[in-house]
Amino acid sequence: MSRHQNQDQDQTASHRKCAFSTPGRKTSWETTRHFFLLCCATAFLTACATKPPATAFDRPVTHALPATETTPLHTALAPLEAAHPNQTGFRVLSSGTDALQMRIALARAATKTLDMQYYIANEDTTGKLLLGAALYAADHGVRVRMLVDDLNFKDINRTMAGLNSHDNIEIRVFNPFGSAQEGVFERTTNVFTQIGHFTRRMHNKSMITDNQLAIVGGRNLGDEYFSASETLQFRDLDVLAAGPVVADVSASFDDYWNSSIAYPLRVLNKQKFDAKELDQTRDDLRQHWRTNADPYNAKPLNATPLATQIAQDQLGLTWAPAEFKADLPEKIEHPSPDYVSPPMQRLTELMHDAQKDFLIISPYFVPHESGVKAAGELTHRGVRIAVLTNSLAATDAVAVQAGYSPFRVPLLQQGVELYEFKPQQEARRTGFAGSSSRASLHAKTYVIDHKILVIGSMNLDPRSANLNTEQTLVIHSPALAEQVAKIFEHAIAPEASYHVTLADAAQLAYLRSIGAPLSPLVWTDVEDGTRRTYIFDPQAGFYRNALTGLFSLLPVNAEL
Numbered sequence: 001m002s003r004h005q006n007q008d009q010d011q012t013a014s015h016r017k018c019a020f021s022t023p024g025r026k027t028s029w030e031t032t033r034h035f036f037l038l039c040c041a042t043a044f045l046t047a048c049a050t051k052p053p054a055t056a057f058d059r060p061v062t063h064a065l066p067a068t069e070t071t072p073l074h075t076a077l078a079p080l081e082a083a084h085p086n087q088t089g090f091r092v093l094s095s096g097t098d099a100l101q102m103r104i105a106l107a108r109a110a111t112k113t114l115d116m117q118y119y120i121a122n123e124d125t126t127g128k129l130l131l132g133a134a135l136y137a138a139d140h141g142v143r144v145r146m147l148v149d150d151l152n153f154k155d156i157n158r159t160m161a162g163l164n165s166h167d168n169i170e171i172r173v174f175n176p177f178g179s180a181q182e183g184v185f186e187r188t189t190n191v192f193t194q195i196g197h198f199t200r201r202m203h204n205k206s207m208i209t210d211n212q213l214a215i216v217g218g219r220n221l222g223d224e225y226f227s228a229s230e231t232l233q234f235r236d237l238d239v240l241a242a243g244p245v246v247a248d249v250s251a252s253f254d255d256y257w258n259s260s261i262a263y264p265l266r267v268l269n270k271q272k273f274d275a276k277e278l279d280q281t282r283d284d285l286r287q288h289w290r291t292n293a294d295p296y297n298a299k300p301l302n303a304t305p306l307a308t309q310i311a312q313d314q315l316g317l318t319w320a321p322a323e324f325k326a327d328l329p330e331k332i333e334h335p336s337p338d339y340v341s342p343p344m345q346r347l348t349e350l351m352h353d354a355q356k357d358f359l360i361i362s363p364y365f366v367p368h369e370s371g372v373k374a375a376g377e378l379t380h381r382g383v384r385i386a387v388l389t390n391s392l393a394a395t396d397a398v399a400v401q402a403g404y405s406p407f408r409v410p411l412l413q414q415g416v417e418l419y420e421f422k423p424q425q426e427a428r429r430t431g432f433a434g435s436s437s438r439a440s441l442h443a444k445t446y447v448i449d450h451k452i453l454v455i456g457s458m459n460l461d462p463r464s465a466n467l468n469t470e471q472t473l474v475i476h477s478p479a480l481a482e483q484v485a486k487i488f489e490h491a492i493a494p495e496a497s498y499h500v501t502l503a504d505a506a507q508l509a510y511l512r513s514i515g516a517p518l519s520p521l522v523w524t525d526v527e528d529g530t531r532r533t534y535i536f537d538p539q540a541g542f543y544r545n546a547l548t549g550l551f552s553l554l555p556v557n558a559e560l
Contacts, residue, residue: 104129119204125292134146146171214250367411367460
């Protein structure tokens, strides 16, 4: 049965809403919002021209390398796949250093094709290391396809635009709402006149080499995802996949690459390049590599080619059956209230089937009433549900925190355990003695009964269910599930996260005795060996608390 048939069956087998999606009917707030947006669209209509479909431009349809194509990676994997029929090899990439090294190793291992699909692709220190690795592959005859979500309001950086002039590199932009050929006013206007497209983003994250190896998970391309930022450290998880399920990841990439809203970068970018400027880009990236590869630990995995490591069973792969679930690009191309997200639906099915526990790592967590109800049904039959999400002090999305906070008390009343990631963590930054950067949770990972690991780009929130496109791997491996469960337990320790609980009678009595506000919630942690208790969101400060209050008054829950 084909992947598309499976997805079609997934979507038609059940029309019930996923546990963490929002209802399809319009509320009065939604009606008001739509009326406001209609007024904005009318006011700006003369400034907005309809963009022709991407298929109107010179844009060849291309596809992934056949999985049976003879390459060094295929040759190395063949005996392992024969020894593990219908299984794929996996390795969890838990540190930023491992994740950066493996991506560069994948680029160096490519002999035929290299495909990259990312929501964010920054041209910072690690971003340029990865772009340099992609250029190295292209210079050695590898076809490089890079698909990124809309690059926002700023003009395209010359490095990425220069690479796009390479004969073996093509970059496409998914669902652009602005164009570098337009002025700032026109691009700003598009936010209002094309609000439906602006709020729907391609959130997928994958990197695929020769249709044999793939990295799937929560990380975008940027210093903060690879332990290399001075100001922000995202704690994230990816997995390396080697074997049959990679073909499904590639097929999904092809769907997006050939979509009618995947535009060639050259038609959006006003900059022009000649061969001499590509040579300058190459020289600049080589110099960047010489300066930064060692300090950021970008090179160790390249000492021995991946194909050799695989053939010698040195890569530490765990073989297991797996499923790949991804939204179709039609979720954004042709939005429908009847659309059911395959990744969210599959996670909901696994959650309902849980017998012992359901561990949730979701930095943006907005369960709504349906999610609270679904959680209660599980806890009432003895299933442990434990949630790790960001604290208000740690989150990079205060608006999402405003959507989450009203559901803390109902979740706790249903017996759900709540933990909120702290903004300051003890960690070493790659190549440096230490870091004072703010930490923020970014992994999207779920463990069911210590037997099944779900990992990808999907948060448990309405945006993932209804607006963004997402992808996940469902890995049926007790060994990998247990590995991530141990990471979870370490992350919820009081040194790393606040434990959120309902205030008990004694605590409420104490608050009354000192004249303090009667908070229904209590946060506890351990700092320098001392247990601490809070009655407000810890370390968040007045500004973040005020913003949370403001966002809680706005009709934006469906957009979170």
